[in-house]
Amino acid sequence: MECSCSRCGKPASVYIGEASAGGRLVWSRAFVCEHCGAAWEEDGHGVLPPELREVVLQQQGEWCVDVLSGDSGTRVRALQVLRELLGLTVVEAKPYLKRIPGTVARGTQGEMERLARRLRELRVEVEVKRLAGQDAS
Numbered sequence: 001m002e003c004s005c006s007r008c009g010k011p012a013s014v015y016i017g018e019a020s021a022g023g024r025l026v027w028s029r030a031f032v033c034e035h036c037g038a039a040w041e042e043d044g045h046g047v048l049p050p051e052l053r054e055v056v057l058q059q060q061g062e063w064c065v066d067v068l069s070g071d072s073g074t075r076v077r078a079l080q081v082l083r084e085l086l087g088l089t090v091v092e093a094k095p096y097l098k099r100i101p102g103t104v105a106r107g108t109q110g111e112m113e114r115l116a117r118r119l120r121e122l123r124v125e126v127e128v129k130r131l132a133g134q135d136a137s
């Protein structure tokens with residue numbers, strides 16, 4: 001990701017990484033200016049700030065979680081996880097029921113891996129996939 005250096009104003013690069021670690025989302029951002037040597041790094045956890053999330057989606061493409069089985073027990077448990085992780089109300093979660101089996105969520109790879117991990121903990125069979133037709137560059 002290109003940006004301009006806050007110290008010398010010349011073009012510089014920012015590197016963003018995101019991962020799911022132990023069920024938590026962690027991310028980091030590193031800045032390096034080749035012109036004046038300015039550098040900083042920050043990291044955090046939880047969902048990425050929106051502007052960074054955009055960049056990660058551009059870099060890694062968009063990912064999705066598919067729930068593979070549609071039996072009623074699976075649906076109830078899957079919905080429970082979705083409500084918990086996405087902060088949905090009962091009413092907001094209702095449309096998700098219709099998507100099971102199938103794609104229940106989309107987002108960054110880290111977000112989807114975290115969601116899949118939690119779903120698997122509750123014995124919901126899922127698959128994390130990169131959405132087709134996206135360019136990683």
Ligand SMILES: [Zn+2]
Nearest residue numbers: 005008033036
């Ligand atoms: Zn600089």
